[in-house]
Amino acid sequence: MGRLLDAVAALGRAVIAAARQCGRITLFAADGVSQIVRPPFYPRMVARSLAEIGYFSLPVVALTAVFTGMVLALQSATGLARFSAETQIASLVVLSVTRELGPVLAGLMVAGRAGAAMAAELGTMRVTDQIDALTTLSTNPMKYLVAPRLLAGAIALPLLVVVADILGVLGGYIIATLRLGFNGHVYLENTLNFVETQDVVSGLVKAAVFGFLVALMGCYNGYNSKGGAQGVGSATTAAVVSASVLILAFDYVLTEIFFVR
Amino acid sequence: MSGAADTTTPKLRIRGLRKAFGAKQVLDGIDLDVPAGTSLVVIGGSGSGKSVLIKCVLGLIEPDEGTIELDGKNLLAMDREGRERAVATMGMLFQNGALFDSLPVWENVAFGLLARHRVGRREARERADAVLAQVGLAPSVGDLWPSELSGGMQKRVALARAIAAAPDLLFFDEPTTGLDPIMGAVIDGLIVDVVKRLGSTAIAITHDMASARRIADSVAMLHKGRIVWQGAPETLMASGNPIVDQFTHGRREGPITMELRR
Numbered sequence: 001m002g003r004l005l006d007a008v009a010a011l012g013r014a015v016i017a018a019a020r021q022c023g024r025i026t027l028f029a030a031d032g033v034s035q036i037v038r039p040p041f042y043p044r045m046v047a048r049s050l051a052e053i054g055y056f057s058l059p060v061v062a063l064t065a066v067f068t069g070m071v072l073a074l075q076s077a078t079g080l081a082r083f084s085a086e087t088q089i090a091s092l093v094v095l096s097v098t099r100e101l102g103p104v105l106a107g108l109m110v111a112g113r114a115g116a117a118m119a120a121e122l123g124t125m126r127v128t129d130q131i132d133a134l135t136t137l138s139t140n141p142m143k144y145l146v147a148p149r150l151l152a153g154a155i156a157l158p159l160l161v162v163v164a165d166i167l168g169v170l171g172g173y174i175i176a177t178l179r180l181g182f183n184g185h186v187y188l189e190n191t192l193n194f195v196e197t198q199d200v201v202s203g204l205v206k207a208a209v210f211g212f213l214v215a216l217m218g219c220y221n222g223y224n225s226k227g228g229a230q231g232v233g234s235a236t237t238a239a240v241v242s243a244s245v246l247i248l249a250f251d252y253v254l255t256e257i258f259f260v261r
Numbered sequence: 262m263s264g265a266a267d268t269t270t271p272k273l274r275i276r277g278l279r280k281a282f283g284a285k286q287v288l289d290g291i292d293l294d295v296p297a298g299t300s301l302v303v304i305g306g307s308g309s310g311k312s313v314l315i316k317c318v319l320g321l322i323e324p325d326e327g328t329i330e331l332d333g334k335n336l337l338a339m340d341r342e343g344r345e346r347a348v349a350t351m352g353m354l355f356q357n358g359a360l361f362d363s364l365p366v367w368e369n370v371a372f373g374l375l376a377r378h379r380v381g382r383r384e385a386r387e388r389a390d391a392v393l394a395q396v397g398l399a400p401s402v403g404d405l406w407p408s409e410l411s412g413g414m415q416k417r418v419a420l421a422r423a424i425a426a427a428p429d430l431l432f433f434d435e436p437t438t439g440l441d442p443i444m445g446a447v448i449d450g451l452i453v454d455v456v457k458r459l460g461s462t463a464i465a466i467t468h469d470m471a472s473a474r475r476i477a478d479s480v481a482m483l484h485k486g487r488i489v490w491q492g493a494p495e496t497l498m499a500s501g502n503p504i505v506d507q508f509t510h511g512r513r514e515g516p517i518t519m520e521l522r523r
Binding site: 040136 | 316319321348349353357361363376422
């Protein structure tokens with residue numbers, strides 16, 4: 001009986017700790033978002049964050065998208081051949097890329113690259129008193145450090161996903177025409193005929209949410225890091241892991257909202 | 262802000278300041294007056310609460326109890342905007358410099374000017390160069406990055422950043438830590454010069470007795486979260502207080518060691 005009570009107590013403590021953490025993250029996000037719309041604004045910081053999250057993530061996202069499109073075309077060719085439905089490869093590739101794989105894989109790549117970098121930068125600033133120094137220089141750290149990154153995350157990832165969508169389809173096109181012997185003109189026509197505006201828009205909305213989540217977890221974990229190098233390392237790991245899990249969880253929620261009637 | 266204060270009101274008055282982190286009572290009823298235009302040095306062992314005391318005044322840590330009055334006005338009773346206006350009259354030199362490593366030196370120095378006073382970047386650069394000159398650095402240093410500077414130069418740049426907006430109240434957290442004795446003396450000299458030139462009130466915390474004697478008009482000893490002694494720097498080495506005597510002479514035996522052995 002005693003052991004059972006201990007187990008229940010431990011479970012209760014874990015649930016309370018998780019709820020408390022969710023509350024802290026929600027308050028942090030609310031503060032960060034409110035700082036986006038209140039002056040003073042820091043356009044240079046937004047531009048810098050856009051470059052870090054968007055421009056510098058472009059190569060890894062582009063490579064991921066191309067290879068994903070190629071693998072999709074190859075896999076679907078072997079799978080669809082069982083039903084003599086190889087002509088559907090183009091539609092399968094474009095739907096998969098625009099609705100799911102483009103935003104999710106780009107989000108995960110950006111979480112690993114830019115989210116980790118944000119957590120490391122803010123964590124280092126925290127443990128070396130740079131964040132306290134901002135406060136003593138009449139600068140709200142949430143406004144100067146966090147708000148520009150949240151805004152940049154929500155803007156940069158949809159832009160990356162536009163590129164990922166195009167390159168993903170291109171990857172499928174390359175395999176379909178060069179490896180599977182499809183007519184290129186017909187493949188592209190099938191792609192354009194099948195894809196709908198909602199497919200692309202839903203992917204871009206997902207990307208905006210994922211970009212915000214990546215920036216939020218990078219900033220939250222970095223901003224609240226403690227200790228020295230070990231604390232910064234832990235914050236970086238937590239930022240990537242939590243952002244990746246949240247991307248997958250929110251992907252399900254957003255898919256329910258967009259596509260399930 | 263200073264217009265509201267009369268001549269008997271200290272620049273900074275702290276009463277009954279308490280702060281605990283979990284079960285550890287770091288500040289346990291601090292009472293302190295710092296008259297305008299004077300320099301107070303707070304000495305004390307590692308973990309005695311010196312940095313926490315400064316951070317409470319700057320609003321970086323919220324104390325549990327007590328009052329902190331700046332020119333007779335309680336900072337802790339002010340709204341957010343009032344508190345921000347009060348902090349804008351203060352400058353801080355952090356122990357490790359805390360320079361922004363993503364900005365060149367001149368932007369570090371001009372950061373407060375750009376953020377607080379909304380001056381243009383060209384004017385900010387000119388003013389940053391002038392402040393760098395005050396701490397003995399050439400304008401060309403402004404184009405370097407903090408990582409390219411030696412420890413002594415980083416301290417100078419951090420000092421330039423702290424004084425760039427001519428604050429009324431200056432804080433120095435371990436200003437000579439990590440510096441060789443000569444560079445330590447140079448930094449102390451710069452601190453004395455800038456405080457005198459600006460007519461500011463200064464509070465420094467340090468372990469360095471030589472530094473304390475150079476900077477201070479008055480010295481206070483913080484021990485177990487309380488001010489246990491306060492006096493002129495000339496009396497520091499012969500205070501008659503066993504805690505201060507042990508600390509200033511660096512003796513292993515004494516009340517501080519005995520407490521550590523328990």
